[in-house]
Amino acid sequence: MNRLAKETSPYLLQHAHNPVDWYPWGEEALQRAKTEDKPILVSIGYAACHWCHVMERESFEHEETARIMNEHFINIKIDREERPDLDHIYMDAVQAMTGSGGWPLNVFLTPDKLPFYGGTYFPPVKAFNRPSWTDVLLALSQAFKERREDLETQAQNMRDHLVQASGFSGKAPGQDLVPHEELFTKAQCETIFNNMMQQGDKVWGGFGSAPKFPGTFIIQYLLRYHHSFNEPKALEQALLSLDKMIRGGIYDQLGGGFARYSTDAKWLAPHFEKMLYDNALLVDVLSEAYQLTGNELYARTIADTLGFVAREMTDAGGGFYSALDADSEGVEGKFYTWSKEEIEHILGTDAALFCAFYDVTEEGNWEETNILWVTKPAAVFAAEQGITEEALERSLAISREKLMAVRAKRIRPGLDDKIILGWNALMIHACCKAYAALGIERYREMGVNAMKFCLEHLQNTDKQSFFHTFKGGVAKYPAFLDDYAWMVRALIALQEVSGEPEWLSKAKELTEYVVNNFSDEGGIYFYYTEAGQTDVIVRKKEVYDGATPSGNAVMAANLLYLSVVYDRKDWSNRGIHMLAGQSQTAVRYSTSFGVWAGVLLQQVIGVREIAVVGAEYKSRMRDTNRHYIPFKVMLGAATDQPGLPLLEQRERPGETLIYVCEHYHCIKPVNYIEEIINLK
Known part of the structure; x- marks a missing residue:
């Protein structure tokens, strides 16, 4: 047993019996590297990672290989899902060094934590045009002893590169001089649409070639673009992508739920791991597709996917687990x-x-x-x-x-049963969207129960800050930007499907915490890590929409939403500035900035401000939610609510009224949402 035996991460515990003298990331390992003046080997993976398991079997369980690692390096194992901040930094470094990345990620650091070499999977003997793991270890150990100065210089240059990559800040040139309607335009939205369609597979759906990922942000943009501008090709490509995935092997035809990606273009052969976040994002977009089309296939897929989550991914307390492994009995997909x-x-x-x-x-x-x-x-x-x-x-x-x-x-795949704050927030949001579209109460209950779990178990004693992960009764690691951004978004969604104002109050409170503790020097974007965190070599700013939405993109949307709710011009301005700084990139690299693209489309189309006031406000909100109104701010209450501008001076005795405002004017209040024709 090594030092990982005391950890809670299933991934780290998988390596607790290795002969490698693994440390978790922390002061003990980092100080030993300095004291003994040894390079650090950081190996990063996650519990559901197939090639991580392969490298463990081939190398980390091998006595002679472990002896070399223990003699020449301080060896640190990191669960990328527990420490995405470290994963982002060292993944960026390896991608800059080699042009590619992935997991397992193996990166070599100076005793000052600066990266000087790295790669992904290394075989036990030279193969696949890759050197053997032992050859890499011995060569780097020798280089550290004989060419130390060169490696230190290389590592410092890499740190400078990482700092520079997060150096963007402030407003787009001349932004304040450009009218809003010229800053974000229909022409930009059309270019984004065309760029996405160029990447679209018109036969099998999806975007790009194999391996194929779900591309939910792109599909969502296409649904909303069609809804906004009546473009049938956008709808056709979005629905083709969903239909082919639902029929494919990437979808579990027996048990529901989606695997992480398909290894082929036809969606037949998935990489069988099932991640909480993928299923959340797919339920999100399936809910919109159902609202738009009424296709019962999407309703059934939502039901089966959330059924899988409830059955196999939900803690007794209501929180959601992280992932199911791709392997069982050491064989990928055998289950x-x-x-x-x-x-x-x-x-x-x-x-x-x-x-x-x-x-x-x-x-x-x-x-x-x-x-x-x-x-x-x-x-x-x-x-x-x-x-x-x-x-x-x-x-x-x-x-x-x-x-x-x-x-x-059958013998089940391994379960990664740690509970990650941000991933739970994504699934809570998905439960809200599913309830909004279908009106099935248990979906909302899943979301409310999970949010209560997060507030009880992952909130710090100061009642403001949060932890990133929870397992075995222990909450660890300060939450990251993504955690907070997705939590704010989930809290907003909970208010829209429940009519309970305390969810909005918590969203406002968390937003203020993010502004105070994550803002960059220009007061525009947000760092990934909180101010005061000392164990990272740089504070990164993430804007790319990868497998999960960019925390900065979601915070821009959150600020714009809450600026309407609370009449906060400062938050509105900041959201606009954030979007303006990324709009050209979103237009140029549309498939990698899908969430930003959606926020841009919202600015062009405009937001419907919907206030529901009266004794029947919850049922009228439920009716409104069934309609596809992607760009809206909706609040409800039984009576006027001072401090919430949308709910002030709206009450009429004996009536429940729906007020809709957009583009700085309001239309006549109605009793039922169906009375408003062509509401988008």
Whole structure:
């Protein structure tokens, strides 16, 4: 047992029995590196990472390899989900050094924590045009002893590069002189749309080539662009992407929920890990697609995905777990795949129809086994089989239930049961969106229960700041910008689906905390880490929308929303300045700045300010939520609410009224949202 045995992270605990003398990141390891004047090896991964497990089996469990690591380096293991701040810094360094990145991430530091060499997976013997792990270790140990000065200079230059990369701040040139309607334009939105469509796969959906990630921010932009400008091609590409994913192997056809990405262009073969955040973001966009189209396929997929989350990813206290591993019994995807013989044995006479529908063959559709996926829409398949779609679905539902019962007895993939504040906030937001679209109470209850869990277990004793992660009764690490930004967004969503004003009050409080503790020197953007954190070599500013939305992009949207609620011109100005500084980048690199693109589109279209006042305000808010109104600020109360401008002087005895304002004017109040025609 090494020092990781005392940790709570499932990923670190996986390495607790390695012969490598692993340390967690902390003062003990960092001080030892200085005292012994040794280079630091930082190895970063996460519990659901397939290649992390491979490298552990091949190298970190190997006695001789461990001896070399222990003799020449101070070895530190980091769970990237626990310490995304460190992961971002050292990933940026490795990408700058090598042109690529990924996990496992292995980076070598000076005793002052500055990176001088790095890479991802290294094999135990030279292969795949990669040097062996032991060759790398021995070469770097020798270089540290014989060319120390060169390595120190290289490391300092890398630190300077990282500082410079986060050096942007302030306003776009001449921004204050440009009218708002010229700062953000329909032409920009159209260019973003065209750029996204150029990347779109018109046959299989999605964007770019394999490996294919869900691209939820892009899909959401296309839905909203179509809604705003009546562009059918945007809708077609967005829905094609969702439909192909739902029919694909990336979606768990038996148990619901989506895997992280597909290794091929057709969505057949996923990397089988299931992450909380992917499922949250997909439920978000599926809810919008349902509001826009009424397609029951999206309602069923939301139900099955949230059913999976409730069943397999939810703590007894209501918080959400982080991930399910790709591997079980050391084999990727083994839990989810089937042989035809096994299905025939379980289903008997129903097997032929099931296998034909889900493309199950004797030889297998993936690595001599079968991933369940749907090659034809149910209506088309049913017609070819000469049966009704209803009869087909009944038969498939019975078969799926039988297979699920068998699958439940298999050895399960590993569960990463730590609870991450920001990822919980993403899923809380998704639960709110699902409730808004479908009106199913248990979705809202999931969101409320998880938020209560976060407030109880991850909030610091000062009742202002938060921790990033919780497991085994222990909350650790100060929360990061993403955690706070996504929490504010989730709190806003909770108010819109509950009509409870205390959620907004908490959103305002957290926003003030972020402004006070994360702002950059120009008072425009926000650093990823809180002021006063001492164990990072740089304070980074993240603006790129990756697998999860940029904290800065979400904070810009939060500031713009709350500026309307609380009449805060300073917050409105800051949100505009943030967007203006990223708008050109969002236009040019649309598929990597999808959330920023959505905020830009909102500025062009305008925000509907909706106030619902009267005894029946909660039911009227529920009715309003069912409509697709992507750019809105909605508040409700039984009576006038001093301090909330939208809810002041609105009350009329005996009535519940809906007030809608936009572009600095209000239309006549109505009793029901349906009375307002063409509301967008």
